[in-house]
Amino acid sequence: MKKIIPVLLSAVMLFTAMPVKANAEPVTINVYNWGQYISDGTDGYIDVNKAFTEATGIEVNYMTFDSNETMYTKLKTGGSTYDVIIPSDYMAARLIAEDMLEELDYSNIPNYAYVDEAYKNTTYDPDNKYTVPYTWGTVGVIYNKKYVDEADIGSWDLLWNSKYSGKILMFDNPRDAFAISELLLGLSINTEDEAELRSAAYKLIEQKPLVQSYVMDQIFDKMEREEAWIAPYYAGDYLLMVQENPDLGFYFPEEGFNLFIDAMCIPKGCQNKEAAEAYINFLCSAEISGQNLDYLGYSTPVSDAKQYMNPDTAASEIAYPTSETLENGSAFCYLQTETSQLMDSLWLEVKTQGSVDSYAIICMSAVAALLASYFVIHNIRKKKRLANRCKKWKQ
Amino acid sequence: MKSKSLAAPYLVWMVLFTVIPLAIVAYYAFTDSQTGQFTLENVSNIGNYMPILIKSIWLALISSVICLIIGYPVAYFIAGCDEILQRFLYMLVMLPMCISFLLRTLAWVALTEDTGIINNIITALGMEPLPLIRNNGAVVLGMVYNYLPYMIMPLYTVIMKIDRNLVEAAEDLGCNGTNVFKRVIFPLSVPGIISGFTMVFVPAVSTFYISQKLGSSGTTLIGDVIESQFKTAYNPNLGAALSLVLMVMIFICIGVMNRFGDDEEVITL
Secondary structure: OOOHHHHHHHHHHHOOOOOOOOOOOOOEEEEEEEOOOOOEOHHHOOEHHHHHHHHHOOEEEEEEEOOHHHHHHHHHHOOOOOOEEOOEHHHHHHHHHOOOEOOOOHHHOHHHHHOOHHHOOOOOOOOOOOOEEEEEEEEEEEEEOOOOOHHHOOOHHHHHOHHHOOOEEEEOOHHHHHHHHHHHOOOOOOOOOHHHHHHHHHHHHHHHHHEEEEEOOHHHHHHHOOOOOEEEEEHHHHHHHHHHOOOEEEEOOOOOEEEEEEEEEOEOOOOOHHHHHHHHHHHHOHHHHHHHHHHHOOEOOOHHHHHHOOHHHHHOOOOOOOHHHHOOEEOOOOOOHHHHHHHHHHHHHHHHOOOOOHHHHHHHHHHHHHHHHHHHHHHHHHHHHHHHHHHHHHO | OHHHHHOHHHHHHHHHHHHHHHHHHHHHHOEOOOOOOEOOHHHHHHHHHHHHHHHHHHHHHHHHHHHHHHHHHHHHHHHHOOHHHHHHHHHHHHHHHHOOHHHHHHHHHHHHOOOOHHHHHHHHOOOOOOOOOOOHHHHHHHHHHHHHHHHHHHHHHHHHHOOHHHHHHHHHOOOOHHHHHHHHHHHHHHHHHHHHHHHHHHHHHOOOHHHHHHOOOOOOOHHHHHHHHHHOOOOHHHHHHHHHHHHHHHHHHHHHHHHOOOHHHHHOO
């Protein structure tokens, strides 16, 4: 305790503008973010949460999820309260539509002014009431140059190429997986048409025998160690992976790709709204955003932040594609509840397809038949024996 | 009367953490996710998942049988050692359980992957890598490895408690080694077999982690489906219905196993 107080005091003196009460009891906020999605002090990069605590005295209880859907379920089932969450665009739209977000007080987030206009008035939050962009990025194909023939790349159909059967990874969430299938079929990634969704699901079922596994952040490990050779994933994560394994390549498929924004929001039930807004404000500052995303490889929505980055990262065409490439990208929109439920059940069909094992069914029936006959024969023998005993006893 | 009042704390515990949660599961299984009204739709949907359920039971059954085949001689051997060695060996059996189950499964992944330790050694020796992971065999291996202690423990306890005088009596009456085992030791260890079998079968049939890590995209088990309903798809109603059916199936299986335990039947084995 003795050490904490001077630190707190100096922090308060330094950052008097921050809305912090100099209470002895430190405030703690619960932050719920994607896994591997903040600079945490590795390789000499900034430790964002620590820097925030040092600057404001607010403690950060940091937790991670592996997909928007997991995060949604966690919020929906309750039991835990979060102060800041960072979902993707379409999930933010769903949360807004279902009245699960608090309106932000932008006067507590002065750094919002530095966010580029392109990331304001978005489709998911048209009036800028609930969200502040954290990063943006693209989805493309990551492949291993050692094993994948250059002639095969360029399109999403690489993920359907039977030459690489068993070495292909796929997204483990319906929205991203369906988007790929829809793009390949020339459909909109926001289609709500049942027949179109079914054809997309059929395409995914077609791909299934080739898929090694459906994963999210395990992609890092599997691609870096060359357990798998081909995977669709977020461009920013490719930049992290390529540092570990320089044989990895990346391309934007010609059919188009998903362009996403991940946004910081405050869910209903938040305990410390002011502290949460201070956190959002902190992440939005050019300096922090620059240093944080320099490590992450995702793209910053704050142009000023680029000056705090490694010039190579800031110039990367994968993190900051040319406007020509970006034209090919499309963003996710909010889907009606019925549509997302249909997608969920189709996704379950995809995942359970092929698990049907006639061999297992035959064997199980054989076991059941054996057991039944055993008990029947046994009962008959038992009765006979009893009858014999009775006879003997009578005699 | 006294003994009844001693059971009261457990009764409270059971009502709070078994009966009430089960009632909630049943409630979700029979209600609609949107309106909250009574419906049989969730339960009737289960037909679609029947093949997966059967496959889960089949793999769990194979694992239990393998556990029994491996575990019985081990338990028999440990029970026959002197006391200090017994304690030591028993501790060795328990030792893996001190490490997290998830970690142990991940260790198998690291061992069996295409670029894993075993295949690296094989390729270094100039042979073709083996498909060790992402098949049914790998899932069964994971189940056997993780649940084997649950088989050995009850077997060991039961075999150890068998009265040595019975064995001696049988030998005095002219029974040879094989027959002593067949007619005395084995029948007396049947209760251990049944509880061991149950303790392996029940967690194996509902596992999801093992099949996700060691199985392929095609080895989805019923546990995976239930997990996805609660974790990502957010359809607790279908998840609850599936859990309920799984529970009934497990009860049926245990019921069948317990029939082997009738004293009358054992004697005639």
